[in-house]
């Protein structure tokens with residue numbers, strides 16, 4: 001992966017990580033946010049539920065008033081009801097929110113003092129004193145009820161708003177996931193395509209397109225990867241190939257090159273690998289650490305081609321395809337390959353000089369001398 005592609009993928013990675021983190025934080029915030037609203041709505045200690053205290057106060061006041069209207073036979077109970085009504089109405093929120101609260105509490109306080117005197121207040125006196133307080137308590141209850149409804153409605157609106165953002169966040173996460181997946185997929189395909197292309201180029205660079213076997217570069221590479229190993233190398237040249245082309249045509253010559261490539265490959269079999277060095281010359285490389293094995297490979301190869309008896313109308317000595325073969329074996333290390341190649345080449349040309357259609361082996365030392 002080159003530097004700009006690496007930078008690109010890291011950039012996308014951080015961008016996606018940050019986007020997902022922010023969106024997940026938004027979702028967590030939005031879902032947790034609802035909780036305080038519910039707390040506020042159901043709380044018993046703040047102004048929203050103060051309506052219940054006003055209702056209690058009004059009920060105690062009603063009972064006290066009823067006691068006076070019935071002649072206040074039990075003045076102790078009436079006084080206790082008045083005191084209870086006072087304590088349930090004496091709430092900070094009522095004083096701050098409803099202006100009638102302070103005056104009503106003062107009036108109730110005065111009436112309570114009056115009930116301690118004799119004679120007790122009459123039913124009319126009690127009604128005159130307590131009815132305005134009852135009206136104030138009713139106003140407080142109504143006001144608190146409205147506030148509660150308003151809070152419930154606000155809560156519903158807020159919940160809808162937060163749900164909307166949760167939905168937006170979820171859709172964004174989905175879309176971002178989709179986009180990043182597509183980008184990743186595209187990047188993967190581009191990388192795959194690049195790998196395929198470079199493999200194809202490598203293959204082209206190391207293969208002979210006509211016969212499909214490796215070329216001269218592939219042979220060098222093979223030797224490089226087998227440093228320290230004992231290898232046998234056979235060079236093969238078709239005899240009078242120019243005449244073959246001239247007599248039968250170039251396409252037939254191509255066909256013969258392909259046919260011989262597979263024939264030599266099959267004849268050497270096993271671990272031998274065939275390369276085309278150019279023109280009508282091939283090289284085979286195989287593990288080999290004795291001249292006996294090298295000789296047997298050369299003679300087997302020649303015998304195999306003879307057995308095929310491929311017609312060669314342009315051959316100057318025979319009427320079938322023949323080969324000139326030169327072989328050597330060497331230990332791959334440093335530049336021993338160059339000496340080995342020279343040895344095999346000298347052996348090959350010795351065969352040519354002798355009249356072709358044969359094989360010869362030569363040691364690397366002889367080539368150096």
Ligand SMILES: Nc1nc2c(ncn2[C@@H]2O[C@H](COP(=O)(O)OP(=O)(O)OP(=O)(O)O)[C@@H](O)[C@H]2O)c(=O)[nH]1
Nearest residue numbers: 237238239240241242243245250251253254279280
């Ligand atoms: N059909 C075909 N011919 C090729 C190709 N490459 C090289 N040639 C021909 O192979 C012939 C090789 O000729 P020479 O090097 O004189 O070898 P030769 O005719 O086999 O003669 P000796 O090796 O001395 O027996 C030339 O005529 C080239 O044109 C190829 O890919 N296809």
